[in-house]
Amino acid sequence: MARSAIRRSLSEQPPVPPPPPRKPGGGGANGGGKGRRPGRIARFFRKLLVWGLALAVAVILAIGAAVAVAASSLPGFEALKSQAQGQMIVVRARDGSELVSLGPSYGKWIPVAQIPATMKDAMISVEDRRYYDHFGVDPVGIARSLFVRVESGKWRQGGSTITQQLARNIFLNNNRTFTRKIREAILSIALESKFSKAQILELYLNKVYFGGGAYGIDSASRKFFGHPGDRLTLPEAAIIAGLVKAPSRYSPTADKEAAVSRAKVVVATMQDAGAITADEAAGADFTKVTFAQEAGQNSVRYFTDWALPQLDLLVPENNQPIEVWTTLDPAMQRAATDAVAKNAPNGAQGALVSMDRDGAILAMVGGTDYVTSNYNRATNAVRQPGSAWKLFVYLAALEAGYKPDDTVVDEPVTIQGWSPHNDARNFAGKIDVRTAFAYSKNTVAAQLGNEVGFGTVAGMARRFGVTTPINTMPSMVLGTSDVRLIDMARAFAAVSAKGSAVDPYGIAKVTTTDGQLLYEHKPAPAQQLVADYVAAGITDLLQTAVNIGTGRAAQIGRPVAGKTGTTSSNKDGWFIGFSSGITTGVWMGRDDARPVPGLMGGTAPARAFAQYMRVATARRPVEQFDTQLKLPEYTLEPDDEANLGTNPEDYYYVDEKGNLIDPNRQGAPPPDAPPGRPEDNGQPPAGDGQPPAADDGFLDQATGKQVPPRGGAGRGN
Incomplete structure (x- = not known):
């Protein structure tokens, strides 16, 4: 009932008439919209213009304020x-x-008048043709750059003015960001408001970077042409x-043809600009x-690489251009390199x-060629010194009471299972300390080290400045550290300073x-x-080693004291000595520690020492040592001298089995024989590449005698 009543009630409602149709182009029933639309658009554009002008005024005021603040600061x-970019060090x-x-x-x-x-x-002409017409930022140049960018799709032309480049070089970096460009523009306008065009151009030409570390036209002129910048010709x-535009690409030191080709473009641009x-x-x-000759890298860089890092401690937090006055002697450096x-x-x-008596470094060579390898072997490489280490053994013995004339016995010895042998595999019996040192007797050094204590020898080395780890095994007396x-x-x-400590240094001021x-x-x-007296005693021993012992090739016609060192299988050769207040150390060997045919301390290193020291001491008076030279009565037989390598003309080496090899004779192994580091068994040289003769150990075993365990031993010279 209710539903039918509702339907009946809805059906009785009068229908809703449809809305009247719109007239074409009308804005409403009376057509009034036709006149209102243009007025609304006009009002919009008027508002846009007003707000745009207000914004422009605000931007101009903000830029003006920023420029004023920048100019004042x-x-x-x-x-x-x-003001310099980076630190210059001469x-x-x-x-x-x-x-x-x-x-x-x-x-x-x-000054700009002299440029x-x-x-x-x-x-x-090439960087900013409208330089005298803009206010630091060139709107015409920017528009031209944008047009080229749109036309070509790439940035082919920069819009930066000379003033902008100066602002960037002095105050900013080269980051390509919008913020940096805004700051650059503000600083450029500030520079133009504070300085004249002539002053800005003077700053720019004396500060712009031309590559190779050269800032300013004078530095570039001297670097590339070898003369001051006020004498530049048109081509230069x-x-x-x-x-x-590109300092590295067009640098004359890198590519002269590219530099000249680019310069011809500059000349054409100058003509086009009417200059x-x-x-x-x-x-x-x-x-x-x-073009000036480019100074190549040379051995001086080994020295500067060692000395200049010390500036962080000597003059910390310093950014000023500085001059570092060093101790290096150019003539001695050339002699050392040669x-x-x-x-x-x-x-x-x-x-x-090489160092003077006060520790001043006079010459330093870290390798045969800095360009090939800048690794400084004089200060960084750690190698076994061989018998050069005996300096510390005999210092400890002299301090313990031994004297150069005291008697020692060169005989077979075994210490804690280690049995050292002399290089020539013979024993001299009773000799004095001086003789044992001069001929580098390993058995005597072992006895002395055992007597004073291997820890004492290590302490002596540490006392005299050895900074690397030192082992205290018995073999340490032969230089195994x-x-x-x-x-x-x-x-x-x-030792040359009579026992007083010497600290090496390379920077004088x-x-x-x-x-x-x-x-x-x-x-x-x-x-x-x-x-x-200990320093005098060791000097006595050292000068004897040069006069009649293993270091005879180091003689230079005036008193020299020094010691040779050769490691197992001829891997390292050393000579260190002093004369007339100059102490020089020489090391030779391969970086990979492979054997070097013929390398012994008494050959190539001693010769290099002598060649250098003749130049280094030439202008110094001859100085006699405090101790009188005493030559021992004991002398080596000719064959033993050959084994010790005391004849500078001898060039041979000992192979991995201990055999004496003459490379000039038939049967010598090739110089690039595979490396190895076997235990030095002290075998006597058999020569001609033949197997070594039977040693004492073999004979003892054959006769049933007890054989003590045997360890390695370093070379004796």
Whole structure:
């Protein structure tokens, strides 16, 4: 009932009439919308214009405020002249000559009036043709750059002005970000508001980077052409101006043809800009340009690589351009380089370090060629010193009461199962300490080390400056602990200083470029390492080793004291000695520790020492040692001398089995024989590549005698 009533009620409602149709183009029933729409659009554009103008005014005011703040905070012209990007370090030798210049080089500041007009025209033509027409930022240049970008799809043309480049070089970095470009523009306008065009151009030409560490046209001119920047010709100016775009690509030191090709483009651009005439452009003869020879890397860099890191301790937190006055002597450095190069065996490396009586480094060579390998073997490599280590054994013995004339016995000895043998496998019986040292008797060194204590010998080495780990096994007396050449030279220098400690140093003073002293070396308080008589006693032994012992090749016609060292299988050769207040150490060997045919301490290293020391001591007076030279009565037989390598003309080596091999005779193994490090068994040299003769151990076994266990032994010379 209810549902039918509802249906009936709904059916009785009158129908709703449809809305009237709209007239075409009408905005409503009366057509009033036709006039209101254009008015609404006009009001929108009026509002847009008003807000746009307001925003532009706000931006201009903000930029103006930013420029005003930036201009007020800019340093003055003189301050900007002295401001440098990065630290320049000029390294000087002890005579004041320049060894090397590191970091940025700025050359001499050239006032804008003295800069050649061709240089100014070249730079403006190629980098900022509208330089004198803009206010630091060039809207025309920016628009042209954008047009080229849209047309080509790539950034082929920069919109940065000279002022913007100057702002970026002095205050900013090269990050390609929108924020950096905004800051660059503000700083550029601030620079233009504070300085004249001439001042900005002067700053730019004296600070822009031209590659190879050269900042400014004077530094670039000296580097590439060998003369000051105020004498630049048109072709030279074009070459320098062309470097700004890509210093590494167009550098004359890297590619002269590319540099000249780019410079010809600069000349054409100058003509197009009206800076030069067609005749001047045609007269730019690049064949007459003389390029300066690039100074190559040389052995001096071994020294600077060692010395310059010490600046962090000597002058910490210093960013000023500085001059480092070193102790290196250029003539001695050249002599050292030549001595190592001429005496190092083929395939082997060599190192030399030489110091004055106060520890000043006079020469340092870390290898045969810095370009090939900049690894400094004079200061970083650790190698076994062989018998050069006996310095510490005999120092300990002399301090314990031994004297050079005291009697010792050269005889077979076994210590804690280790039985050392002399290099020639013979025994001299009763001899004095002087003789044992001169002929590098291993058995005597072992007895002395055992008597004073191997820990005592290690302590003596540490006392004299050895910084590497030292083992205290009995074989340590023959130099089985790795050492650095500079440490061994330091120890011998202390002996030369009559037992007083010597600290090697390479930096004498550090100054700013205007002469302000920042650091000056002061000698450390004297520290006596051993008593005077001990130093005199070891000097006695050392000079005897050179006069009649294993170091005879080191003689230079004046008193020399020193010691040879040769390790097992001729892997390392050493000679360290001193004369006339100069101590020099020489090491030779292969980096991979393979045997080197013919290498012994008394051959190539001693020869290199002598060649260098003749030059190093030439201008020094002859100095006699405090101890009188005493030659021992005992002498070696000729065959034994050959085994010790005391004849400088002998060049042979000992193979892995202990055989004496003469490379000039038939049957010699090839020099590149496979490496090995077998135990040195002390076998006598059999020669001619034949197997070694029967030794005592074989005979003892054959006769039924007890054979003590045997350990390795180093070479005896």
